[in-house]
Amino acid sequence: MRVPLHLPPALTSLGDFAFIDVETTGARPLEDRVTEIAIIRFHANGEQTRWQSLINPGIPIPTEIQALTGITNAMVRDAPDFFAVRDDVRRMLEGAVFVAHNARFDYGFIKNEFRRQQEAFTADVLCTVRLSRRLYPNATGHGLDAIITRHHLDGFDRHRAMGDTEATAAFVQDAADELSACTVAAAVRALLRTPSLPANLPADALQDIPDSPGVYLFYGINDMPIYIGKAKHLRERIRAHFSSDHMTPNDVRLSQEMRRIEWIPTAGEFGALLLEGQLIKERMPLHNVALRRREKQGFFTLVGGSDAPRLEWLPAAAMDTANGDLFGPFGDRSSAKKWLMYAAREHRLCDHQLGFSRPRTVGEPCFARQVGRCHGVCEGVESGTRYSERLLAALEPMRFPVWPYEADVVLEERDVANDRTDLLAFDRWCAMSGGVRLPFDGDVFRLLRRTIGKAGHTIRPLGPVHPIFASAAVVFSMHG
Structure with missing residues (x-):
């Protein structure tokens, strides 16, 4: 008989945790759709709430997915679509840590389902794959099947949403029993990088930061930028500045001086790097010493x-x-x-x-x-x-390499999870803005050299037939 699921007080003292699993028609958050959702919310007061539903995806479920999950087109034909259950899903998830195995998959699908309803969704995300690797670094596998075998968990309906949600929660529960609740709670805090909010920021200052690449600006007392940074994941990076486990002396000074935060999403690391350099040269923030050295x-x-x-x-x-x-x-x-x-x-x-x-x-x-x-x-x-x-x-x-193209080129950078595309122009290893080549930047050169020929990036000539690319590249709207 399986032990009832619970989380120890050492963990729920950090807040509510919403364990979730979604079944889908495929692996692409933009094109595929959700077919089933299950959520178990562990409340800080010790209570537990469960919710689950089949979802009509509005598109056919591929045969191989039906075979894997057991969810057929007939089963979802009369099920509610996501619009009909969105309020229930938000109620179960809002204000809680979003916990899932391979969490970016589930989080990406939930975000895109809300986006299709013209609604935003963000949450603190805890991936139990990462938690497993941190707690059991010598284990040979961290997939859900490997964890179930390693921890002798059974009785779960695999590849169905509630079964996988229960198995994920059972792993955390078993790890707390085996290693101690305090050990698991410390690992969770480290993965979440729980922030200590600067005294002069409003309580909701970090609430709406998107989980996307981009640039962030910290403003001081005169509403002038004191620091500008870039990130592959804005939410995670900004919060890390205020995490007691990760704060550097410079972070402490920033925390004391900060009055406001602003962020600008981009489609990827390239766009963030270019925009960071552009804004630092324009704004000259006090604490960006490292980027100033690039002039040398x-x-x-x-x-x-x-x-x-x-x-x-x-x-x-x-x-x-x-x-x-x-x-x-x-x-x-x-x-x-x-x-x-x-x-x-x-x-x-x-x-x-x-x-x-x-x-x-x-x-x-x-x-x-x-x-x-x-x-x-x-x-x-x-x-x-x-x-x-x-x-x-x-x-x-x-030896500095020869520019491998006959003329300027444009690189298309895509953020599939957030449905964003940026066009970035380059000439002789330098970025371009408005048709003008910007000063050489070694970081841009190294990143561009690694990217050329890499799968997932489209590079094409920038010629007179595409004049819009030159003005679109590099320049990002502050209100975008």
């Missing part, structure tokens, strides 16, 4: 021909003036010099040729030569041509 970025370039060439520092802002190959980018001259010193030692390069020292007389050996770490180009033992070959070999890992 630059490259090495070779000067002096092929016979023992020398390296010259070139600021990123002047990269278009380079006559030859570029090597980098580096964050600043100091980091570039540090990298070059390691490369010089590994490849036995000449201190004089690299500019680390200057000969007092013609043919004077450099210090590296004196200690056996230079092949002697400084005193004529090694030819300039041979030294040039070895120098190029040492620099090769940092």
Whole structure:
């Protein structure tokens, strides 16, 4: 006989928890629909509320999904659609932690069902896959079937909404019995990053933050931005600033100075990165020290021909003036010099040729030569041509790549879960805005280089037949 489900007081002291599972017509929140919902809400006062219903999805259920869940088209034909049950669903979920196994799947479907009714839905989300990994890091699997086997749970109707909801709650209950309720509660707090709200913010300041990529702005006493940041998940990132388990000294200062929060959703990490840089350059927030350092970025370039060439520092802002190959980018001259010193030692390069020292007389050996770490180009033992070959070999890992397109391109970035698409224009590894190439940014370059050719991103030429892309890219509405 199965033990009745309950959550220990150490956990419910954190608030209400709504365990939920949805069955669907497929795995795509935008195209597929919900066929069944089950919710068990554990209240902070110890009470428990249950709700479940089949849902008419309005579209056929694929044969393979019917076989998996046992939910047929005939079963949902006379069931209510989501519009009819939306108030019940909201009542069961509102004000509680949204708990599910592989929670982004269930959360994405619920959000999109509400969106189809022109209603917003947000919640704090706890994924029990992540909780399992945190509590049992050495376990071989964290899927629901693996957890049921590992914890000797049985009697649940798998692949039906209430059965999977009960199994998920039973796992949390069993983990609390096995590891202690306090251990599980501590893990939940860490995963939720429960925030300690800054004293000068209203109580509902964090309530409506979307679970999407974007940029956030913290405002101080004069209603001027004091910090601007980007996030893959705005809700999670903003809350992390005020989580007692994660606060940095800078977060503490921000918390004391903050009076207001603003956020701007984007379709992905690229859009957030570009908008962050654009807004920081425009607003110059006090605490964005790291991004200001990007102005010191630059490259090495070779000067002096092929016979023992020398390296010259070139600021990123002047990269278009380079006559030859570029090597980098580096964050600043100091980091570039540090990298070059390691490369010089590994490849036995000449201190004089690299500019680390200057000969007092013609043919004077450099210090590296004196200690056996230079092949002697400084005193004529090694030819300039041979030294040039070895120098190029040492620099090769940092060679700046050629722009792989004939002209400007536009990258389409999509956020499927939130049904948003942004068009981002680029030219020669730099972002564009309004048809104008923005200053080089090493973060943009690295992200763009990783993204080119990656599945899920569409890149196409930006030509005269698509002039709207140039003005649409990068520029995001503050009211979007």
